[in-house]
């Protein structure tokens with residue numbers, strides 16, 4: 001989970017207008033305009049797990065609407081989540097951090113300890129003691145480890161995708177360290193993209209650099 005700016009783009013404007021229309025008859029927020037705007041805004045990633053390759057994405061309400069039309073059709077309350085995360089969160093986590101309003105990485109440290117296999121562990125360490133921070137950390141743990149037999153299988157697939165992405169990222173960083181001249185510049189561009197908002201699992205990648213910022217001050221600059 002990373003901070004995402006809720007920009008007033010053309011797509012967002014169209015989504016807001018569509019929401020005003022459907023709200024009048026309570027005919028559902030799942031319109032093409034809302035889907036297109038959310039997908040663009042969240043860089044095609046689930047806002048919770050940051051997976052970009054899930055097979056199913058849904059519109060998620062940060063604050064559960066429970067029939068309240070204001071919450072149900074409020075553009076500010078709509079988020080882009082994969083089905084796995086949406087079905088894990090449900091209405092069980094309130095309050096939770098709003099990634100469109102605050103710097104999630106300043107509130108939670110995303111770390112992967114050990115190797116995938118028996119001693120692998122993903123950590124979501126709260127950096128303050130607010131209820132929203134603790135709840136968000138708990139949600140992330142449940143998303144990455146699963147709460148039911150089916151969700152445990154989905155979580156294992158998610159962890160596998162994360163492992164692949166992180167392994168690739170680490171390889172780029174190692175190559176960058178050893179590269180010279182032109183190759184170094186090319187890898188710098190690639191790493192800039194890898195550490196950008198649109199990159200899958202960006203919170204984990206950035207925390208890896210944060211934890212090693214003395215070794216990679218120039219890479220740390222890309223997102224700090």
Ligand SMILES: [Zn+2]
Pocket residue numbers: 046047048049050051081082083084085086
């Ligand atoms: Zn997700």
